[in-house]
Amino acid sequence: MLGNLLLIDIHTAFPEIYLALASMALLLYGVFRGDGKAEEVCRLAVILLLGGIYFVYQNQTQNALAFNGLFKLDGFSSYLKILCLSASILTLMISVNYLKLQNSLRFEFPVLVMLATLGMMMMVSANDLISVYIAVELQSLSLYVLAAIRRDTYKSTEAGLKYFILGALSSGMLLYGMSLVYGFSGTTNFDSLAVVFESGTLHIGIVVGLVFMIAALAFKISGAPFHMWTPDVYEGAPTPITAFFAVGPKVAAIGLFIRVMMDPFADLIGQWQQVIILISIASMVVGAFGAIAQTNIKRLLAYSSIGHMGYALIGLATGTEEGIRGIIIYMTLYLAMSIGAFAIIIAMRKSDRVVENISDLAGLSKSHPMMAMAMAIFMFSMAGIPPLAGFLGKLYVFLSAVEAGLYGLAVIGVLSSVVAAYYYIRIIKVMYFDESSEMIDRNRPGVLNTVIAGSSLFTVGFFLYPSPIIAAAGVAANSFFDIL
Numbered sequence: 353m354l355g356n357l358l359l360i361d362i363h364t365a366f367p368e369i370y371l372a373l374a375s376m377a378l379l380l381y382g383v384f385r386g387d388g389k390a391e392e393v394c395r396l397a398v399i400l401l402l403g404g405i406y407f408v409y410q411n412q413t414q415n416a417l418a419f420n421g422l423f424k425l426d427g428f429s430s431y432l433k434i435l436c437l438s439a440s441i442l443t444l445m446i447s448v449n450y451l452k453l454q455n456s457l458r459f460e461f462p463v464l465v466m467l468a469t470l471g472m473m474m475m476v477s478a479n480d481l482i483s484v485y486i487a488v489e490l491q492s493l494s495l496y497v498l499a500a501i502r503r504d505t506y507k508s509t510e511a512g513l514k515y516f517i518l519g520a521l522s523s524g525m526l527l528y529g530m531s532l533v534y535g536f537s538g539t540t541n542f543d544s545l546a547v548v549f550e551s552g553t554l555h556i557g558i559v560v561g562l563v564f565m566i567a568a569l570a571f572k573i574s575g576a577p578f579h580m581w582t583p584d585v586y587e588g589a590p591t592p593i594t595a596f597f598a599v600g601p602k603v604a605a606i607g608l609f610i611r612v613m614m615d616p617f618a619d620l621i622g623q624w625q626q627v628i629i630l631i632s633i634a635s636m637v638v639g640a641f642g643a644i645a646q647t648n649i650k651r652l653l654a655y656s657s658i659g660h661m662g663y664a665l666i667g668l669a670t671g672t673e674e675g676i677r678g679i680i681i682y683m684t685l686y687l688a689m690s691i692g693a694f695a696i697i698i699a700m701r702k703s704d705r706v707v708e709n710i711s712d713l714a715g716l717s718k719s720h721p722m723m724a725m726a727m728a729i730f731m732f733s734m735a736g737i738p739p740l741a742g743f744l745g746k747l748y749v750f751l752s753a754v755e756a757g758l759y760g761l762a763v764i765g766v767l768s769s770v771v772a773a774y775y776y777i778r779i780i781k782v783m784y785f786d787e788s789s790e791m792i793d794r795n796r797p798g799v800l801n802t803v804i805a806g807s808s809l810f811t812v813g814f815f816l817y818p819s820p821i822i823a824a825a826g827v828a829a830n831s832f833f834d835i836l
Contacts, residue, residue, distance in 0.1 A: 360416075360418065361418040361419050361423075363411070364411075364416045364417070364418035364423065364425050365418050365419070365423050365425070365477075366407055366411055367404055367407040367408045367411055367433065367473065368423075368470060368473050368474055368477070370403065370404065370407055371400070371401075371404050371466060371469065371470045371473065372470055374400040374403070374404075374466065375463055375466040375467050375470060378393060378396060378397060378400065378462065378463050378466065379460075379463045381393065381396070382459030382460065382462075382463060383459075385459065386459070389459065390457045390458055390459040390461070390462075391448055391452065391457065393459040393462050393463070394444050394447070394448050394457075394461070394462045396462075397444055397462035397463070397465065397466055398441055398444050398445065400466065401437050401440050401441045401444070401466065401469065402437075402441065404433075404437045404469075404473075405434055405437045405438070405441075408430055408433045408434055408437065408473075409430075409434070411425070411430070412427065412430045415831070417479065421479055421480060421541050421542075421543060422478075422479060422480045422482065422483040423474075423477050423478070423479060423483060424477050424478070424479035424542075425477060426831040427827045427828045427830065427831045428476070428607070428610070428611075428676075428680075428828040428829065428831040428832065429473075429476045429477040429607070429611075429831075430828070431680060431824055431825065431827075431828040432476040432603060432604065432607040432680075432683075432828070433472075433473045433476060433477075435603045435683065435684060435687060436469055436472040436473060436476070436600050436603055436604050437469060437473075438687065439596070439599040439600035439603060439687055439691070440465050440466070440468075440469040440596070440600055442599075442691045442803060443465060443592060443595055443596040443599070443600065443691075444462055444465060445799050445802075445803055446592055446595065446691070446694070446695045446698055446799065446800055446803050447461070447592035447593075447595075447698075448797075448799075449797045449799075449800070450590070450591060450592050450698050450706075451590065451592065453701075454502065454590065454706070456501060456502045456590060458501070460497075460501075461498070461501060464494045464497055464498050464501075465494075465498070465596065467490065467494045468490075468491050468494035468495055468498070468596075468600070468601070469600065470490060471487050471488070471489075471490035471491025471492070471494065471604075472487075472491055472600055472601065472603070472604030473604075474486070474487035474490065475487040475488060475491060475604045475605070475607060475608040475611075476604055476607035476608060476611060478608065478611060479541070479542045479543070479615070480540050480541050480542060481530040481533065481534065481540035481542075482540050484526075484530075484608065484612065485523075485526065485527060485530065487608075488523065488526065488572070488608070489523065491601060491604065492519050492523065495515065495519075495597065495601060496512055496515055496516045496519060497512070498589070498593050498596070499511045499512040499515045499516075499585055499588070499589045499593060499597075500512020500513065500516075500589075501590065501593065502590055507587070507588035508588055508589060508590060510584070510588050511584060511585045511587070511588025511589045512588075512589075514581055514584055514585060514588075515581055515585045518571070518580070518581045519571075519581075521571075522567075522568045522571035522572065522578070523568070525564050525565075525567050525568040525571075526564070526565055526568035526569070528561075528564050529560075529561040529562065529563070529564030529565035529566075529567075529568065530561065530565065531561070532557050532558065532560055532561025532564065533545070533558055533561040533562065533565070535557065535561075536555040536557040536558045536561070537555075537558060542611075542615045542616040543615075543616075545616035545617070546615065546616050546618065546619065549616070549617065549619040549620055550619055554620070554623075558620075559620075559623050562617060562620065562623065562624055563627060565612065566624060566627050566628070566631070569605065569608065569609045569612065570631050572601070572605035572608070572609075573602055573605040573606055573609065573661045573664075573665075574602075574654075574657060574658050574661060575631045575632075575634070575635045575658070575661050575662065575665065576631065576634035576635040576637070576638040576639075576658060576662070577634055577638075579635070579638060579658045582654045582655075582657065582658060583642075583646075583651045583654040583655065585597065585654075586598070586650045586651060586653065586654035586657075587648055587650050587651050587654070587708075591650065591694065591697055591698050591706070591708070592694075592698060594650055594653075594694065595690070595691060595694035595695075595698070598653065598654075598657050598690045598694065599686070599687045599690050599691055602657065602661065602683070602686075603683050603687060606661070606664055606679060606683055609665075609668060610668060610676060610679065610832075613628070613668060613671075614668075614671070614676065614832045615832070618671070618832070621671045625669055625671060628665055628668055628669040629669045629758070629761055631662075631665060632662045632663075632665035632666050632668075632669055632761065632765075633662070633761065633764055634662070635658050635659060635661050635662025635665065636659050636662035636663065636764060636765060636768035637662075637764075637768060638655070638658055638659070638662075639655050639656060639657070639658040639659020639660070639661075639662055639768070639772065640659055640768040640769075640771035640772045641771060642655040642658070643655035643656055643659075643772070643775045644771075644774065644775050646710075646775070647709055647710055647711070648708055648709055648710070649697055649708055649709065649710050649713070649779070650697065650708055652710065652775060652779075653690070653693065653694070656734060656772070656775075656776075657690070659768065659772055660682075660686055660734075662765075662768070663682065663745075663746055663749055663765055663769075664679050664682050664683060664686075664749065666678075666749045666750065666752070666753050666758070666761055666762070666765055667679035667682070667748075667749045667752050667753075669753070669756075669758060669761060670752045670753055670755070670756035670758060671756070672752060672755070672756050673829050673830060673832070673833045674748075674751070674752040674755055674756075674829075675749070675752035675753070675756065676828075676829035676832060677748070677752075677822075677825045677826050677828075677829035678745075678748035678749040678751070678752045679749065680825040680828050680829060681744070681745055681748050681821060681822060681825045682745040682746070682748065682749055684821055684825070685733075685741040685742060685744070685745040685811070685814065686745065688741065688807045688810045688811055689730050689733050689734055689741065689742060689807070689811055691803065691807055692726065692729075692730050692803065692804055692806075692807025692808060692811065693727065693730040693731075693734075695800050695803045695804045695807065696723055696726060696727050696730075696804060698800065699723065699792075699800050699804070700712060700713070700792055701792065702791070702792055707792070710778070710779060710782055711782065711786070712788075712792070713727070713779060713782045713783045713786075714782050714783070714786035714787060714788035715783075715786065715787055715788030715791060716783040716788075716792060717783050717784045718791075719788075719791040719792055720792060723804065724783045724784065725808075726804050726805070726807075726808045727779065727780075727783060728780050728783065728784075729808050729811055729812060730807070730808070730811065731776040731777070731779050731780055732776070732777075732780070733811045734772075734776055735769065735772060735773040735776040735777065736769045736773070737773075738815075739815040740811055740812060740814075740815065741810070741811045741812075741814040741815065742811070743815075744814065744815060744818065746765070746769060749765070750762045750765055750766065753765070
């Protein structure tokens with residue numbers, strides 16, 4: 353009997369078990385091969401992560417629990433795991449040449465990306481407060497090291513230190529909130545907590561604990577007013593690491609946010625909805641106005657990311673199936689737009705040196721017309737200009753807010769999008785109308801061209817054929833409501 357239960361547990365969590373074993377094997381391979389084979393280790397990591405996508409796709413059992421309810425597999429977790437794995441693969445693809453030119457490509461880099469990805473996959477499948485904390489820490493510890501991977505540079509070291517200190521603070525808040533919830537409910541299991549709250553039992557200590565947990569999770573998605581680390585870490589970390597921070601961890605953290613709010617605390621929506629609305633509004637406003645004065649494009653995209661998380665939280669604030677579906681669609685499109693934009697930043701070099709200022713994009717339309725066109729697509733899409741993917745992403749979350757009666761939140765979202773359009777269009781203006789005395793280098797790896805072209809086609813083509821992603825997002829969102 354125990355043997356059968358163990359086999360079921362292993363089958364349910366097989367993608368995570370596979371990725372953990374693959375990470376350890378890759379670490380040993382890198383140790384014996386050395387930094388001279390770091391590029392080879394990166395290629396192997398991409399292959400192993402593709403294997404992870406295969407196993408997730410093959411393991412789409414609906415509503416299966418494992419390890420005494422600590423781990424949950426459903427359509428929601430499967431969809432977000434594929435997004436997280438895709439983000440890691442694309443990050444590794446665009447990173448290798450950049451880090452080689454910076455003499456920063458070490459075999460530890462792909463191993464840390466894989467371990468962070470393992471943490472992300474566990475986050476979206478967590479079904480217990482204990483497994484939530486373990487998953488968050490596994491992801492966070494890997495990200496702290498990645499932020500400071502260029503040990504010989506002041507900015508990277510500073511970014512890693514800031515991220516670590518503030519991340520430790522958020523982890524303490526998360527753990528304290530969990531301890532309060534456990535202390536006043538007597539359980540850490542999500543299903544058991546849901547039963548407790550259905551009975552109408554609610555102590556003020558649980559509400560306080562929930563607020564602490566929301567604050568910690570808001571830090572993980574860089575939601576205002578817990579966003580202070582984001583611009584400095586984005587600017588200081590190597591650009592490929594910044595690209596990774598902007599996509600994979602954000603998808604996983606949003607997934608965990610949804611999991612925590614909609615599984616154990618769904619019946620307490622009256623207690624947490626207003627907090628989510630406030631964080632959403634603050635994030636949209638900070639993201640819209642904070643980016644206007646930025647001259648560094650990575651800092652600008654940091655504030656842009658804060659705004660995008662605010663838009664995503666609109667869907668969570670509704671507490672409805674349409675809202676959750678809107679978030680899932682939005683994060684899918686956000687991944688494609690962000691990876692494409694960061695791939696272009698990585699490709700920007702002048703006289704073989706890295707450039708990151710917005711002014712460095714001047715004249716790009718003349719020297720690299722295709723790259724300028726791709727950047728224009730991503731900027732217009734992030735601004736929400738129809739018929740690009742970003743417009744449809746915002747449309748779904750705004751419509752979910754209107755259907756839930758949150759008219760004010762939807763209006764604020766539209767107004768902040770209008771403000772944000774200013775700095776997105778400013779980048780397009782610099783590319784097409786400003787003159788530059790020094791052109792961006794023409795030589796860039798083919799893999800960067802492939803990622804940029806693929807992201808551009810996805811951003812443009814989603815409007816023409818959105819049904820596969822919309823259908824898959826609907827199935828994922830239904831995981832929280834099919835038992836009601």
